[in-house]
Amino acid sequence: MIAPVIQDSIRVLQTQGYKVTKPRRQVLGVLEEAQKSLSPYDIQRILRQRGKYLNHVTIYRILHLFCRLNLAHKVLSAGGFVKCVLDKKEGCHRFLICRCCGTLQEFADDELCQHEKKLAQNSGFHTEYHLSESLGICSDCSKKQ
Amino acid sequence: MIAPVIQDSIRVLQTQGYKVTKPRRQVLGVLEEAQKSLSPYDIQRILRQRGKYLNHVTIYRILHLFCRLNLAHKVLSAGGFVKCVLDKKEGCHRFLICRCCGTLQEFADDELCQHEKKLAQNSGFHTEYHLSESLGICSDCSKKQ
DNA sequence: TGCTAATTGCAACAATATTACAATTAACCT
DNA sequence: AGGTTAATTGTAATATTGTTGCAATTAGCA
Numbered sequence: 001m002i003a004p005v006i007q008d009s010i011r012v013l014q015t016q017g018y019k020v021t022k023p024r025r026q027v028l029g030v031l032e033e034a035q036k037s038l039s040p041y042d043i044q045r046i047l048r049q050r051g052k053y054l055n056h057v058t059i060y061r062i063l064h065l066f067c068r069l070n071l072a073h074k075v076l077s078a079g080g081f082v083k084c085v086l087d088k089k090e091g092c093h094r095f096l097i098c099r100c101c102g103t104l105q106e107f108a109d110d111e112l113c114q115h116e117k118k119l120a121q122n123s124g125f126h127t128e129y130h131l132s133e134s135l136g137i138c139s140d141c142s143k144k145q
Numbered sequence: 146m147i148a149p150v151i152q153d154s155i156r157v158l159q160t161q162g163y164k165v166t167k168p169r170r171q172v173l174g175v176l177e178e179a180q181k182s183l184s185p186y187d188i189q190r191i192l193r194q195r196g197k198y199l200n201h202v203t204i205y206r207i208l209h210l211f212c213r214l215n216l217a218h219k220v221l222s223a224g225g226f227v228k229c230v231l232d233k234k235e236g237c238h239r240f241l242i243c244r245c246c247g248t249l250q251e252f253a254d255d256e257l258c259q260h261e262k263k264l265a266q267n268s269g270f271h272t273e274y275h276l277s278e279s280l281g282i283c284s285d286c287s288k289k290q
Numbered sequence: 291t292g293c294t295a296a297t298t299g300c301a302a303c304a305a306t307a308t309t310a311c312a313a314t315t316a317a318c319c320t
Numbered sequence: 321a322g323g324t325t326a327a328t329t330g331t332a333a334t335a336t337t338g339t340t341g342c343a344a345t346t347a348g349c350a
Contacts, residue, residue, distance in 0.1 A: 019296060019347050041337075055299050060338065076221035076276065096270045109264060112257075116279065119254060124284025125241045131221065131278045134261065139269025164316050164327060186306075200330050205307065207329095 003032050005085055009071045016069060023054050027062045028083070031072060036102040037080035077135045078104060092116075092130040098138035105138075148177050150230055154216045161214060168199050172207045173228070176217060181247040182225035222280045223249060237261075237275040243283035250283075 006028050010020050018024075030043050038046070040059045047054055063081050066072035070088045072081050077097045084093070085106050092113040097104045117127045151173050158165050175188050183191070185204045192199055208226050211217035215233045217226050222242045229238070230251050237258040242249045262272045 017296095021297065021347065023298070039337085056337085057300080057339080058298055061298080074221065076219065077274075096265050096268070096272075098270075099273070105268070105270075107264070107268070112260065112264070115257065115260075116277070119252070119257070120241050120279050120281070123241070123250070123252070124287070125243075125250075125279070125281055126287060127241075127279045127281040128244070129222075129280040131276075131280070132261070133276045134265050134270070134272045135274040135276070136265070136270055136272040142269070142271060166316065166328065168329070184306085201306085202308080202331085203329055 005083065006032055009066075009083075012069055012071060018065065018069075023058050024062055024065075026052060026054065027059060027066070028071075031066075031081065031083035034083075036104050037075050037078040037082045037097075039080040042080065075104065075133055076131075077133045078102065082106070090130075091128060092132075094132040094134075096134050096136070096138070098141055099135055100137055100141035103138055103140075150228065151177055154211075154228075157214055157216060163210065163214075168203050169207055169210075171197060171199065172204060172211070173216075176211075176226065176228035179228075181249050182220050182223040182227045182242075184225040187225060220249065220278055222278045223247065227251070235275075236273060237277075239277040239279075241279050241281070241283070243286055244280055245282055245286035248283055248285075 006025075009028050010025070013020050013024065026047055027043055030046050031038065034046075040056055040063055043059050043063075044054055044056055063072060067074060067081070071084060073084050073093055073095075074081050075095055075097065077095075077099075082095070082104055086108050090110065090113050092108075094107050094109065094112075095104055096107065113130060116130060116132075120127045151170075154173050155165050155170070158169065163169075171192055172188060175191050176183065179191075185201055185208055188204050188208075189199055189201055208217060212219060212226070216229055218229050218238055218240075219226050220240055220242065222240075222244075227240070227249055231253050235255065235258050237253075239252050239254065239257075240249055241252065258275060261275060261277075265272045
């Protein structure tokens with residue numbers, strides 16, 4: 001059973017003329033399972049635990065490709081890469097990152113995006129890409145405390 | 146003539162019980178002059194050109210401190226550190242970064258911050274810190290083209 | 291199945307970041 | 321002003337992260 005997010009990502013690779021290789025599928029899988037952001041070396045470690053070896057250079061190249069294709073995204077607050085689950089037609093990425101458990105969720109809000117772009121436009125700035133990260137405590141962690 | 150932003154930063158250091166050392170003043174100065182984000186090694190290079198040598202370890206430590214005190218900020222889209230010019234009472238940082246000239250401007254919008262926090266709150270997430278980066282083209286660069 | 295361009299692995303290296311400990315210095319005190 | 325001390329910086333060594341060129345491999349296609 002392959003997750004739909006991965007199916008979609010594979011379709012993107014194909015339609016853009018990129019090969020669907022074993023390493024790419026493996027990285028997609030690891031990113032999809034993780035509910036948090038992973039560094040390239042994290043991904044390597046996880047795969048190695050499963051007896052699969054990928055060279056770190058390969059992982060870097062795959063992650064760069066995924067980011068270019070909007071299949072993954074780099075986050076600053078968590079210092080790694082995440083699998084994107086939402087379409088990014090607006091070039092707008094929003095993440096909620098829990099500083100307790102590291103869990104990361106992606107959310108979308110078109111209105112907010114538009115508003116943000118408009119504000120920038122007011123000072124003559126044309127936005128091509130927008131990134132928003134909120135660092136805090138998720139509902140699960142705040143319940144536990 | 147010392148820039149007011151630096152004066153303010155020095156005051157923050159003092160009131161928080163940190164020493165106002167030569168290295169800290171130098172890093173503050175370099176960050177303030179730059180209209181774009183600088184990596185720790187960028188800062189070292191710039192100072193060296195002026196005949197001032199700072200160890201990179203020192204620069205890292207200073208930058209960490211500045212970030213903790215909200216005097217500087219790390220940006221993902223530009224991959225370096227910037228001097229903050231606005232008060233960050235809300236723990237909310239917004240930057241416009243030009244992908245042509247690298248220029249970076251900080252802006253504030255309380256309403257946007259509140260709205261963003263509220264949206265997160267709807268899914269039980271409590272925001273402590275928020276980061277927003279818009280990558281695009283500044284007015285100067287779009288005129289030139 | 292064989293061909294070919296795309297992709298991966300490898301090796302070497304470059305850049306970035308951290309740690310422990312010794313040397314220095316800013317801020318405070320008479 | 322000069323001495324004291326805790327905070328800060330420098331040094332050295334090391335760890336981590338990221339990049340490049342080139343040879344080996346493989347996915348996708350005829």
